[in-house]
Amino acid sequence: MPIVHADRDYSHVMRRTNAASAVGALAIQVLTVLSVSGNRAAMAWVVGTALLLVPFNIFVTAVLLPKLGGRAEVLRAAANVVAGFVVGHVAGWPLAHWLWLPYIAVTFDDFKDRTIWTVLGAACVGDAIISISDGVSWQIPLSFAVAAIFFRVITAGRMHTIREMLVDSHTQRAELDEAHSSLKRAHARVQVENEARLDAERDLRQVHKLEAVGRLAAGIAHEINTPLQFIMNSVQFIEEGTLDLLRLVEEARPSAALSDSDAEQVHFLRNELPDAIATTADGVTRVADIVATLKEFSRPEHRASAPVDVNRTVEAALLVAKHEYKYVADVETRLDDVPLVSGHAGELTQVLINLIVNAAHAVADVAGPENRRGRIRVHTMRSGDEVVIGIEDSGVGIPTENVHRVFEPFFTTKEPGRGSGQGLALAKTMVERQGGRLLFVSDPAIGTTFMVRLLIADVAARPSEAA
Amino acid sequence: VTTILFVDDEPDVLRSLERALHRDASRWTMVFACGSEHALTALRRVSFDAVVTDIRMPGTDGARLLTFIRERHPTTRRLVLSGDVGPAAVESLKGVAHALLAKPCPIYDLRRAIEAALAEAAA
Numbered sequence: 001m002p003i004v005h006a007d008r009d010y011s012h013v014m015r016r017t018n019a020a021s022a023v024g025a026l027a028i029q030v031l032t033v034l035s036v037s038g039n040r041a042a043m044a045w046v047v048g049t050a051l052l053l054v055p056f057n058i059f060v061t062a063v064l065l066p067k068l069g070g071r072a073e074v075l076r077a078a079a080n081v082v083a084g085f086v087v088g089h090v091a092g093w094p095l096a097h098w099l100w101l102p103y104i105a106v107t108f109d110d111f112k113d114r115t116i117w118t119v120l121g122a123a124c125v126g127d128a129i130i131s132i133s134d135g136v137s138w139q140i141p142l143s144f145a146v147a148a149i150f151f152r153v154i155t156a157g158r159m160h161t162i163r164e165m166l167v168d169s170h171t172q173r174a175e176l177d178e179a180h181s182s183l184k185r186a187h188a189r190v191q192v193e194n195e196a197r198l199d200a201e202r203d204l205r206q207v208h209k210l211e212a213v214g215r216l217a218a219g220i221a222h223e224i225n226t227p228l229q230f231i232m233n234s235v236q237f238i239e240e241g242t243l244d245l246l247r248l249v250e251e252a253r254p255s256a257a258l259s260d261s262d263a264e265q266v267h268f269l270r271n272e273l274p275d276a277i278a279t280t281a282d283g284v285t286r287v288a289d290i291v292a293t294l295k296e297f298s299r300p301e302h303r304a305s306a307p308v309d310v311n312r313t314v315e316a317a318l319l320v321a322k323h324e325y326k327y328v329a330d331v332e333t334r335l336d337d338v339p340l341v342s343g344h345a346g347e348l349t350q351v352l353i354n355l356i357v358n359a360a361h362a363v364a365d366v367a368g369p370e371n372r373r374g375r376i377r378v379h380t381m382r383s384g385d386e387v388v389i390g391i392e393d394s395g396v397g398i399p400t401e402n403v404h405r406v407f408e409p410f411f412t413t414k415e416p417g418r419g420s421g422q423g424l425a426l427a428k429t430m431v432e433r434q435g436g437r438l439l440f441v442s443d444p445a446i447g448t449t450f451m452v453r454l455l456i457a458d459v460a461a462r463p464s465e466a467a
Numbered sequence: 468v469t470t471i472l473f474v475d476d477e478p479d480v481l482r483s484l485e486r487a488l489h490r491d492a493s494r495w496t497m498v499f500a501c502g503s504e505h506a507l508t509a510l511r512r513v514s515f516d517a518v519v520t521d522i523r524m525p526g527t528d529g530a531r532l533l534t535f536i537r538e539r540h541p542t543t544r545r546l547v548l549s550g551d552v553g554p555a556a557v558e559s560l561k562g563v564a565h566a567l568l569a570k571p572c573p574i575y576d577l578r579r580a581i582e583a584a585l586a587e588a589a590a
Contacts, residue, residue, distance in 0.1 A: 221550060222523055226570060230479040230480045232483075
């Protein structure tokens with residue numbers, strides 16, 4: 001156990017005990033006065049001590065001791081010895097030689113320095129010689145020395161007790177500190193666990209939300225798809241009919257027979273109608289796609305999972321998504337010779353297409369007016385029991401405030417028509433359905449990397465030699 | 468001449484199909500039955516080269532209609548055009564339907580599917 005902070009704690013207690021000792025010393029003097037009343041020299045010593053020596057002692061104890069330590073004690077001892085000596089010799093009251101001795105013994109309670117004891121011892125011996133040569137009986141210095149030793153023993157015992165108490169309280173404090181910090185650690189651990197639990201709950205809520213969305217979509221899919229069918233049929237019919245009509249108009253009425261404004265109108269319709277019809281057809285397809293995508297969320301998890309060749313899936317997805325990235329980014333691929341994974345090739349392709357299209361959009365967003373081309377890196381590698389497919393873009397990145405919402409269904413930052421906010425939610429659902437994980441890291445300064453991690457299929461636990 | 472029966476409980480779907488397929492009228496004779504009861508009435512009298520039916524219909528649903536056709540007119544090609552082609556529907560139509568088309572199905576896909584089914588029958 002480390003010792004008490006002697007400089008501070010100890011001297012603090014010392015000061016208080018010394019003050020008590022000073023009171024004790026004063027009591028000795030009062031007793032002396034009572035026993036020698038009538039002796040003018042003794043009275044002078046007592047009064048002088050009370051007026052000068054005691055305030056000086058208090059000053060040394062309170063002010064100098066913390067700063068000078070043992071040297072302050074020497075100063076005090078010297079002052080007391082000199083005072084006693086002066087009174088004893090000059091005023092002719094030999095007892096004053098010795099009164100300081102028990103006084104010092106009581107008040108000097110932290111005397112460890114040997115030189116101080118040597119000095120004091122020498123002073124005692126010198127004083128005794130002077131006293132005895134002055135005609136004082138040898139019993140007086142001896143009895144004072146015995147009394148001083150007696151006081152000293154008592155003081156030392158007291159200090160020992162105080163020190164032990166200090167050590168005890170220090171130990172207790174250290175134990176308290178230790179208990180406190182272990183409590184703090186436990187608290188931090190609880191907090192971490194709590195956060196993990198909240199995360200898990202949020203994930204679960206999200207899964208439930210997705211399932212509900214899927215069930216709803218499946219329920220209304222029929223109701224939506226039926227009108228979509230006749231809208232689509234009708235659009236097709238309108239397209240053919242319109243083209244026929246325009247052709248007939250042109251054939252029946254040569255443009256010369258039309259007024260300028262009518263000819264212009266026909267020209268306008270011929271240009272705009274096919275486009276309007278195509279837009280309508282596109283809208284129908286898009287609604288149908290959304291319904292189909294939403295239905296995916298409710299699909300049961302138990303689908304036949306077969307060993308999937310990740311690299312072939314990546315190549316297929318790149319081919320399908322090509323029209324999305326070919327104008328905005330260069331694609332680099334680094335496909336390691338990875339083992340087959342357990343999963344569903346169709347769903348994995350869909351996930352990868354989704355991620356590649358997202359990467360292309362992110363890259364397009366930083367292209368700027370000069371159409372700077374970005375970069376999409378796709379790599380596959382083995383990592384422990386998993387195969388990692390990384391899709392890294394040099395695009396806009398995901399702002400920190402959106403990081404938690406990336407996989408939320410219907411969360412999108414894209415303008416209408418470019419994304420309905422289901423892509424990543426669905427991708428995550430699909431990857432997890434295949435027993436994998438979908439993770440990402442994003443830095444607005446660098447771009448985003450999505451990682452699909454899928455378990456290596458049991459049948460191909462060893463890396464295959466032939467790709 | 469090739470005859471095709473379209474069955475749907477939604478008159479708008481039938482009418483729009485009729486319109487969109489009007490160019491095929493020269494090669495196909497198309498009958499449009501609104502609901503399975505009308506279809507059954509027609510099927511008791513004549514047979515068709517192909518049937519395109521919805522699944523979810525009041526009364527006799529598409530699956531039962533196709534089962535009836537399979538027994539009564541085994542040579543008829545059976546196609547499904549449904550708004551709900553989920554895993555359950557696929558399961559229930561195994562062996563009953565020759566082809567499954569999901570609504571909304573573009574006309575050219577539908578046409579191609581019918582042509583393919585007819586070609587299979589001819590082969």
